[in-house]
Amino acid sequence: MNASTETPSPNRPRRTRRALLWAALVGLLLVAQTLLVALTLSYESSRAQDEADAVAGEAAAEIKRDLLRTMQALQALMWGEPLLQHWADSATELMRGHRELMRVERRDRQLAVTEAVDTPLGQPLFKQMARSDLQVDTEVACAAALRMAAPTFSRSYFVPLTGGHGHEVVDLCVPVKNAGQDAGYLVGTFALSQLLDAAMSQRQGRQHELSFVEGDGTRLARAGLARGVGVYQAERLVDLPGVSLQLRADSIKGRPSLIPNLATALVLGLSIALFAVVLLLARDVRRRARAESALAEALAFRKAMEDSLITGLRARDLGGRITYVNPAFCAMVGFSVEEMAQEPPPYWPPEHAEFYAERQRNRLLGVGRETSEAREGFESVFVRKNGERFPVMIYEAPLVDGQGRHTGWMSAVLDVSAQHRIEEFSRQQQDRLQATARLATVGEMASLLSHELNQPLAAIASYASGSLNLLDDGDEATPEMLRQALDRIAEQADRAGRIIKSVHHFVRRREQQRETIAADLLIDAVLPLVRLQARKSGTRIEIDIASAAPRAESPPTTRVPRVVCDRTMLEQVLLNLTRNGIQAMETETPLDERVLHIRVRQSHARWVTFIVADAGPGIAPEVAAQLFTPFYTTRSEGMGLGLSLCRTVIEQHGGALDFGPGPHGRGTEFRFTLPAPKTADSGETSVSLNA
Amino acid sequence: MALDPALGIPVVYLVDDEDVVRDALAWLLRSRRLLSEGFGSAEAFEAFLAERREPWPGSPSCLLLDVRMPGTSGLVLFERLVERPWPATLPVIFLTGHGDVPTAVAAVKRGAFDFVEKPFSNNTLVDRVELALQASAEAIVRRRAAAAVGQALAELTEREREVMQLVIDGRPNKSIADVLAISVRTVEVHRARVFEKMNVKSAVELANLLRESNA
Numbered sequence: 001m002n003a004s005t006e007t008p009s010p011n012r013p014r015r016t017r018r019a020l021l022w023a024a025l026v027g028l029l030l031v032a033q034t035l036l037v038a039l040t041l042s043y044e045s046s047r048a049q050d051e052a053d054a055v056a057g058e059a060a061a062e063i064k065r066d067l068l069r070t071m072q073a074l075q076a077l078m079w080g081e082p083l084l085q086h087w088a089d090s091a092t093e094l095m096r097g098h099r100e101l102m103r104v105e106r107r108d109r110q111l112a113v114t115e116a117v118d119t120p121l122g123q124p125l126f127k128q129m130a131r132s133d134l135q136v137d138t139e140v141a142c143a144a145a146l147r148m149a150a151p152t153f154s155r156s157y158f159v160p161l162t163g164g165h166g167h168e169v170v171d172l173c174v175p176v177k178n179a180g181q182d183a184g185y186l187v188g189t190f191a192l193s194q195l196l197d198a199a200m201s202q203r204q205g206r207q208h209e210l211s212f213v214e215g216d217g218t219r220l221a222r223a224g225l226a227r228g229v230g231v232y233q234a235e236r237l238v239d240l241p242g243v244s245l246q247l248r249a250d251s252i253k254g255r256p257s258l259i260p261n262l263a264t265a266l267v268l269g270l271s272i273a274l275f276a277v278v279l280l281l282a283r284d285v286r287r288r289a290r291a292e293s294a295l296a297e298a299l300a301f302r303k304a305m306e307d308s309l310i311t312g313l314r315a316r317d318l319g320g321r322i323t324y325v326n327p328a329f330c331a332m333v334g335f336s337v338e339e340m341a342q343e344p345p346p347y348w349p350p351e352h353a354e355f356y357a358e359r360q361r362n363r364l365l366g367v368g369r370e371t372s373e374a375r376e377g378f379e380s381v382f383v384r385k386n387g388e389r390f391p392v393m394i395y396e397a398p399l400v401d402g403q404g405r406h407t408g409w410m411s412a413v414l415d416v417s418a419q420h421r422i423e424e425f426s427r428q429q430q431d432r433l434q435a436t437a438r439l440a441t442v443g444e445m446a447s448l449l450s451h452e453l454n455q456p457l458a459a460i461a462s463y464a465s466g467s468l469n470l471l472d473d474g475d476e477a478t479p480e481m482l483r484q485a486l487d488r489i490a491e492q493a494d495r496a497g498r499i500i501k502s503v504h505h506f507v508r509r510r511e512q513q514r515e516t517i518a519a520d521l522l523i524d525a526v527l528p529l530v531r532l533q534a535r536k537s538g539t540r541i542e543i544d545i546a547s548a549a550p551r552a553e554s555p556p557t558t559r560v561p562r563v564v565c566d567r568t569m570l571e572q573v574l575l576n577l578t579r580n581g582i583q584a585m586e587t588e589t590p591l592d593e594r595v596l597h598i599r600v601r602q603s604h605a606r607w608v609t610f611i612v613a614d615a616g617p618g619i620a621p622e623v624a625a626q627l628f629t630p631f632y633t634t635r636s637e638g639m640g641l642g643l644s645l646c647r648t649v650i651e652q653h654g655g656a657l658d659f660g661p662g663p664h665g666r667g668t669e670f671r672f673t674l675p676a677p678k679t680a681d682s683g684e685t686s687v688s689l690n691a
Numbered sequence: 692m693a694l695d696p697a698l699g700i701p702v703v704y705l706v707d708d709e710d711v712v713r714d715a716l717a718w719l720l721r722s723r724r725l726l727s728e729g730f731g732s733a734e735a736f737e738a739f740l741a742e743r744r745e746p747w748p749g750s751p752s753c754l755l756l757d758v759r760m761p762g763t764s765g766l767v768l769f770e771r772l773v774e775r776p777w778p779a780t781l782p783v784i785f786l787t788g789h790g791d792v793p794t795a796v797a798a799v800k801r802g803a804f805d806f807v808e809k810p811f812s813n814n815t816l817v818d819r820v821e822l823a824l825q826a827s828a829e830a831i832v833r834r835r836a837a838a839a840v841g842q843a844l845a846e847l848t849e850r851e852r853e854v855m856q857l858v859i860d861g862r863p864n865k866s867i868a869d870v871l872a873i874s875v876r877t878v879e880v881h882r883a884r885v886f887e888k889m890n891v892k893s894a895v896e897l898a899n900l901l902r903e904s905n906a
Contacts (some may be wrong), residue, residue, distance in 0.1 A: 450788065454788060454809045455709045455711055455712055456711065458712050458715065458809050458811065459711045459712055459714070459715035460715075461811070461812075461813050462712075462715035462716055462718065462719040462813050463715055463718060463719070464813075465719055465722075465812075465813030465814050465817075466715075466718050466719035466721070466722035466723075466813065467722070468814075469719070469722040469723055469814070470722045481718070481721075481722070484718070485718060488711075488714070488715065488718075492711060492715075495711075535761065536759065536761055537761055538761035538762055591761075591762055
C-alpha cells in the first residue's frame with residue numbers, strides 16, 4: 001500500500017541524472033572509438049609506407065649488388081685470352097647462374113660482334129629484331145666505357161619478343177684490355193624484369209610490386225605477384241656506372257579503408273557497451289531478486305498479518321464492488337468471499353439495504369470527505385449469515401494505487417457487539433450494585449423501620465381492640481370514644497403508609513438520570529428517613545443551606561444552590577452519611593450535644609459543597625485508613641458498602657468525597673462536592689425556598 | 692378478674708417515648724376500665740418516683756416499660772429500680788420491639804414480671820396487665836399483713852419474744868421451760884399471750900405468719 005502511494009516527483013532528477021550518465025558514457029565511447037579508428041588508420045598507412053620504403057631500399061641494394069657481382073663475373077670471362085669455345089661455355093655457365101643475364105657478346109674494337117652467346121634459360125633476345133637495329137645505346141655505353149676504361153651500363157631499351165612480349169634491357173659494356181691495348185669489348189645484356197625477380201624475395205613479392213620507372217613515370221619493367229595500387233610507393237635510384245635506374249616499390253595495400261576499422265571499432269565499442277549493460281543487468285537482476293524476495297517476504301508478512309487480524313478488512317473499488325476481504329471479515333459475517341461478490345452485499349441487512357446503498361454512493365463519490373471522518377469511523381449494522389444483526393465500527397481510508405490514482409476505499413470493520421454487550425452488562429452491573437446497596441441500606445435500617453412501623457401498627461391494634469372491648473361493654477360515653485379511636489386509627493394508618501412510601505421511594509430502582517435540583521429539595525427528600533434514625537437517639541438535625549453567590553439586589557434567602565445529579569443516588573449518599581453521623585453520636589455524646597449539621601455551600605461557581613458534620617468521638621486513624629474500603633465496616637449489622645459506594649457515586653458525578661475532624665477538632669465532617677448547573681450566570685438560576 | 696376495691700383504684704404506669712403508642716395504650720386500658728398514667732421518658736418517670744412517699748404504691752399498680760427509648764432506656768431504668776428498694780407492688784412488664792427479646796428475657800430473669808413483644812395482641816397485653824395488677828394487689832395485701840405482724844411483734848415483751856422463737860423452733864413447753872429456766876406454767880402463760888397478740892391459734896399458724904411476713 002505504502003509503496004504504491006509513492007509520488008513520482010522524487011524520481012525525476014534521478015532519471016535525468018541517469019540519462020545524463022548514459023549520454024556521457026556513449027559520448028566517451030564514441031570519442032574513444034573515433035580516436036582508435038584514426039590512430040589505427042594512421043598507423044596502418046605509416047606502416048605500409050615504411051614497408052614500401054624498406055622493400056625499395058633492400059631491392060635497390062640487392063639489384064646493385066647483383067649487377068656488380070655479375071659485372072665482375074663478366075670481367076672474369078675475358079681473363080687469360082680464353083679460347084673461343086672455352087669462353088662460350090663459360091659464358092653459358094655464367095648465364096645459367098644469373099637469370100637476369102640474357103646475352104653475352106664479344107665485340108672487337110670497332111664494336112662489331114665477334115662472338116655472342118644467348119642465355120640457355122629462355123628465348124634468344126634478338127630473334128624478332130636484329131641486334132644491329134638495337135645497338136645504339138650499346139655503342140654509346142661502349143664509347144663511355146672506353147673513355148672511362150671501366151665497365152659501363154647503357155641506357156635501357158626495349159627488345160621486343162615474339163607474341164607481343166619483350167624485355168626492357170640494359171647492356172653492360174666491359175672494355176677488354178690485352179697487354180695494355182684495347183682488345184675489344186664484352187657486352188652483357190641484362191633483362192630488367194629478371195633483375196627485379198632476382199632481387200625480390202618471396203615475401204616482398206607478395207606484398208609489393210617492384211618496378212623500374214623512368215623519370216616521367218613510364219614503367220620499364222615490373223615484378224611481383226600483384227600489382228601495386230599506387231598509394232604507398234617508395235622510389236630508389238640504383239646508381240650504376242653509366243646509367244641510373246629508378247626503382248619503385250609499390251605496396252599492394254591500398255589506402256587503409258575506414259569501414260573494416262570502423263566495424264572493428266564498433267564491434268569493440270558495442271562489446272564494451274554490451275559488457276557494461278550485462279554488468280548493469282546482472283546488478284539489476286540481483287537487485288531485482290533481492291527486491292522480489294523482500295517483496296515476497298513483505299507479502300507473506302502482510303498475509304500473516306491479515307490472517308491474524310481480528311479486524312475485518314474490506315476493499316471496494318469506486319463502483320462499490322468488493323475487491324478484497326480478509327478472513328477475519330469472512331469469519332465476522334459468515335459469508336465466503338464468493339458469496340460476498342453479489343450485489344447488494346449479503347451482509348447488509350435487507351431492511352437497510354436501500355439506505356446503505358445510498359450512503360455508499362455518497363461515501364464512494366464523496367470527494368470532499370474529511371479524513372477525520374475516516375479516522376473516527378462510523379457505526380453501522382451488518383447481518384451475519386445466520387441472520388443475526390450486529391453493530392460494527394467502520395473506518396475507511398482511500399485506496400491509492402502505484403500511480404497515485406484513487407481506486408477505491410479500504411475499510412477496517414470492527415465487530416463491536418461484544419463491546420456493546422460488555423458495556424451494557426457493566427451498566428447493568430452498576431445499576432444492580434446501586435440497587436443492592438440501596439437494599440443493603442434498607443436492610444441495615446430494617447430493625448429501625450420495623451420499630452418505626454410498629455408504632456402506628458401497635459396504636460392501630462390498640463384502638464381496634466379497645467373499640468371491640470367498648471362494643472362488648474358499652475356505656476353512654478362509648479360512641480364518643482369510638483369516634484376518637486377511629487380517628488386515631490386513620491391517622492396512624494396514614495403515618496404507616498408514609499413510612500412505607502418513603503422506603504419504597506428509596507429502594508425503587510430507577511434509570512440513571514441527571515437532573516438539576518435545588519439542594520434543599522434533595523435534603524427534604526431524605527429528611528423523613530434521617531429524622532426517623534435521629535429520633536431514637538434524640539439527635540437533632542440542623543440544616544443550613546447558604547444562598548448561592550448572594551447579591552445586593554436580591555434577598556439572599558431566595559437563592560438555593562442547585563446541583564446536577566442523579567437524585568436517587570444522591571439521596572442514598574446523604575442517607576448514608578447522616579446515618580453514620582447519627583450512629584457516631586449514639587454512645588458517647590451527651591444528649592444535649594447530639595446535633596447533626598447538614599450544611600450546603602456554593603463553594604465555587606461550578607461546585608456546591610455538602611457537609612454532614614456530627615459531634616461524635618471522631619474517627620480513629622486505623623479506621624480512617626480503611627474507611628472507603630468496600631465491605632469494611634465497624635458495625636456488626638453493616639455490610640460495609642456504604643462509604644465506598646458513596647465515594648463512587650460522588651466521583652461518577654465528577655465531585656469528590658472526603659472527611660476530616662469538625663471545626664473545633666470535635667466530631668467528624670464528611671464533605672462532598674457536586675457540580676452546579678452550567679449556565680451563563682449560576683446566580684440567576686434561583687429557586688424560591690418556601691421558608 | 693376482680694380486684695378487691697378496698698385496695699384502692701389500680702393504676703397502670705406507661706413509660707414510652709412514643710406519644711401515639713402511649714395514648715393508644717391508655718385508651719385501650721380505659722376501654723377495659725383501667726386507669727393509666729403516661730410518661731414520655733425514663734427520666735420523667737424517675738422524677739415522678741422521687742416524689743412518692745413510702746410505702747408506694749398504695750393501690751395495685753404496674754409499670755409498662757418500653758425497652759428502647761432515647762436517653763435513659765427502659766433497661767437502664769429497670770436496673771436502677773432493681774438497685775434501689777424496688778417495691779414488689781410495682782410489677783414491670785417490658786414492651787419490646789423486634790430483636791430485643793433476649794434482653795427482655797434477661798430482664799425477666801432478674802425480676803421483671805413479664806415482657807410483651809410488639810406488635811402485641813392488645814387484650815393479651817391487658818390480660819397480662821391485669822395479672823400484674825393482681826400480683827401487685829397480693830403484694831399490697833402481703834405488705835399490709837406483714838405490717839400488721841410487725842406491729843404485733845412490737846407489742847410482745849422480751850420474754851414473750853423469746854418464748855415465741857422457741858415455740859417456732861418446735862420445742863415443747865417443758866424444753867422451753869428448761870432453756871429459759873422458768874416453770875412450765877409460766878411458759879404456758881407466755882405462750883397464750885403470744886398467740887393472743889399475734890392473733891393465731893396454733894404454733895404452725897404462727898410459724899407460717901412469721902415466714903410470710905419475712906418473705
